Amino acid sequence: MPRWPDSASAWHRRQRRHPVIATPMVMARAFGLLFSAGGLLVSLAALVPHNQAASLGTLYVVAGVAVVVGTALLLCGDRLRRAAFNPLVSLGVLLLGVGAHTSGGGAPAISILCCNVFVAAVVFFFSRWWVVVHLLSAVASCIGVTWADGDTQRWAGLVVAAIVVIIGYLQHWLMRLADQTDVDTLTGLHNRRGFDRYLRAAVDKARLTGQPLTLALLDLDRFSLVNLTGGHAAGDAVLQTVATVLREVVGPDHAIARFGGDEFALLLGCGEEEAAAVVEQVRAALPQHACSAGVTTWQAGESASLLVGRADAGLYRAKKDGGSRVVVERTRRSPVAVELRAAVETGALDVHYQPVVDLRTGVVVGMEALARWRSSSYPGITPDQFIAIAERDDCIHALGHHVLRKSCSDAAWMQDATGVALRLNVNVSGLELMSSRYLHGVQDVLASTGWPAEQLVLEVTESVLVPDAVHAVNLLKQLRALGVRVAIDDFGTGYSSLSRLDDLPRDFLKLDRAFVSTLQRGEPVPAVLTAIAALSKALTIEVIAEGVEDDYQAETLAELGYPMAQGYYYGRPMPATELVALLGRTTSDVATPV
Ligand code: C2E
Ligand code: CA
Ligand code: CA
Numbered sequence: 001m002p003r004w005p006d007s008a009s010a011w012h013r014r015q016r017r018h019p020v021i022a023t024p025m026v027m028a029r030a031f032g033l034l035f036s037a038g039g040l041l042v043s044l045a046a047l048v049p050h051n052q053a054a055s056l057g058t059l060y061v062v063a064g065v066a067v068v069v070g071t072a073l074l075l076c077g078d079r080l081r082r083a084a085f086n087p088l089v090s091l092g093v094l095l096l097g098v099g100a101h102t103s104g105g106g107a108p109a110i111s112i113l114c115c116n117v118f119v120a121a122v123v124f125f126f127s128r129w130w131v132v133v134h135l136l137s138a139v140a141s142c143i144g145v146t147w148a149d150g151d152t153q154r155w156a157g158l159v160v161a162a163i164v165v166i167i168g169y170l171q172h173w174l175m176r177l178a179d180q181t182d183v184d185t186l187t188g189l190h191n192r193r194g195f196d197r198y199l200r201a202a203v204d205k206a207r208l209t210g211q212p213l214t215l216a217l218l219d220l221d222r223f224s225l226v227n228l229t230g231g232h233a234a235g236d237a238v239l240q241t242v243a244t245v246l247r248e249v250v251g252p253d254h255a256i257a258r259f260g261g262d263e264f265a266l267l268l269g270c271g272e273e274e275a276a277a278v279v280e281q282v283r284a285a286l287p288q289h290a291c292s293a294g295v296t297t298w299q300a301g302e303s304a305s306l307l308v309g310r311a312d313a314g315l316y317r318a319k320k321d322g323g324s325r326v327v328v329e330r331t332r333r334s335p336v337a338v339e340l341r342a343a344v345e346t347g348a349l350d351v352h353y354q355p356v357v358d359l360r361t362g363v364v365v366g367m368e369a370l371a372r373w374r375s376s377s378y379p380g381i382t383p384d385q386f387i388a389i390a391e392r393d394d395c396i397h398a399l400g401h402h403v404l405r406k407s408c409s410d411a412a413w414m415q416d417a418t419g420v421a422l423r424l425n426v427n428v429s430g431l432e433l434m435s436s437r438y439l440h441g442v443q444d445v446l447a448s449t450g451w452p453a454e455q456l457v458l459e460v461t462e463s464v465l466v467p468d469a470v471h472a473v474n475l476l477k478q479l480r481a482l483g484v485r486v487a488i489d490d491f492g493t494g495y496s497s498l499s500r501l502d503d504l505p506r507d508f509l510k511l512d513r514a515f516v517s518t519l520q521r522g523e524p525v526p527a528v529l530t531a532i533a534a535l536s537k538a539l540t541i542e543v544i545a546e547g548v549e550d551d552y553q554a555e556t557l558a559e560l561g562y563p564m565a566q567g568y569y570y571g572r573p574m575p576a577t578e579l580v581a582l583l584g585r586t587t588s589d590v591a592t593p594v
Helices: 009-015 024-045 056-079 082-102 106-114 117-125 128-147 150-180 192-209 223-250 272-285 304-320 335-345 383-392 396-418 438-449 470-482 527-538 551-560 576-588
Strands: 214-220 255-260 263-268 291-297 326-328 350-358 364-372 423-427 456-461 485-491 508-511 542-545
Touching: 024 056, 024 082, 024 106, 024 117, 024 192, 056 082, 082 106, 082 117, 082 128, 106 128, 106 150, 117 128, 117 150, 128 150, 192 255, 192 263, 192 304, 214 223, 214 272, 214 304, 223 255, 223 263, 223 272, 263 272, 272 291, 272 326, 291 304, 304 326, 304 383, 335 383, 335 396, 350 396, 350 576, 364 383, 364 396, 364 576, 383 396, 396 423, 396 438, 396 576, 438 456, 438 470, 456 470, 470 485, 508 527, 527 542, 527 551
Parallel strands: 291 326, 364 423, 423 456, 456 485, 485 508, 508 542
Antiparallel strands: 214 263, 214 291, 255 263, 350 364
16 A cells, blocks of 8 residues: 655645635736726826826826736736736835826825725735735835825825725635635645636636646545545545645646545646646656546537546546556547447447356346447447447447447347346446436436336446445445346456455356356366355355356356356347347247257
């Protein structure tokens, strides 16, 4: 397990001196607007009648400088670092002081000094000490400029200074309160809500300017182990350390958020390759590089939620491939993905059925639905290949829904046609289980096809049920509450954790065909097959042995006590009509292999 350094809470306390919305983008907009408005107001003050002491030339220079600075900030101020905005406040105060001083006193001077209220409007962007410094400089300017102008002017200067301090303090206090709702209190980063708000603004800006925008979602690997072994205090310390690393590597001028749990988000103003390099730097700075990430770039016309969805898909793939890696989810769709999507949308994707047999009786008790795609452009493409493409291209949800709907309706027809009670197994991708709409989709299919939930088995691979996959596990529990059952597919090939089998929502184990293929006539029976048979009895979980190809394997598995099997020996995946014909034969002549 990774060793994490001590908590970085002191660093976080320092960081919390800035509100999370104090990003260069927001600050540049606010400062740009106020500088421009201040410049225009100073030039207005130059138009009112003046006494002899007024220097109109200087006033117009002051107004011009303010408008130029304001416009430049609006156009490209977001490239500045946050620290660069401190001297800008001082520049504003100085310009107002010079403007008021050269306006010749009286009403024009007081009206220009009133613009110091703008300082009060932006102080909440800064840490507490800078608030004090900026407000004091505004007060000094108000009092200093009016000091020489007699009692009336002095009192007016004092009143303006008091107004600036009161509004500045109030603004600072209220904004800090409002800021807390957008902040993750543990790490001091944006929380999901704050980040969503920032992301929407950044997408709007990218739409206008065409500047690149890349989102990276990071998830810690094996974080639940930290919580399990060290308790929640250890987990909190790890999360704070990650936040520290992110701030140090990414810099304070980019949006960083804790998305929830152990998931973090970064929004970077660069392309996907550059962003992936930044994420690799973050990983390199973490103990044992213990995180996975999905990275994707915004494309014209896309919404913020689409961007998050694609980064999520990248993160899921990174996790699925064993974690500890960065996956760039590219936006350009390959020709094969375009054709596959069209096939799914037009219903051209077919489903074949492979019988599942009771090893004791040889009777077909169910079937596994397997997607088939006959593509003229890609004739040799296998289900493994096009499923992976669908997962990458985010059309796995539509594909999975199509297969589920078609197979439930075919199964209802097959059961009616043969009078044989059947169980239907359907493969589900881990990505489908990440969607909050999946449960509703299953309910909808069951209701519209009339297929009973108790006769549906959803097959998920072990990798979907890694300890961190809380959402998938919860969803499977909800499905089981409906009566649907769950099979753990390809058992033995992935994250085999026998100790966890007991806690997982599961009804069946599908023993991968790699194990069955080790059964060879004349060779001793591999001990692992005997052990798994015993395990399934102990855990009261039924095993379906996959890839049975000959009578020796079928007989040996039956002798070992395996209850069910499937494989070419009993039947290859076939269209529904062929399975109906086969069922007709097997019901009259049980145990006849095909
Ligand atoms: P799987 O779920 O492990 O499905 C079993 C695979 O083993 C099928 O390959 C089947 O044709 C093959 N098979 C069955 N019996 C034998 C045998 O005796 N010997 C050998 N050598 N192979 C046998 P297929 O149809 O190519 O599917 C490959 C994978 O694609 C499936 O593996 C499953 O993971 C995925 N898949 C297929 N349809 C769907 C689908 O609708 N949704 C999702 N998410 N995945 C699917
Ligand atoms: Ca399967
Ligand atoms: Ca399998």
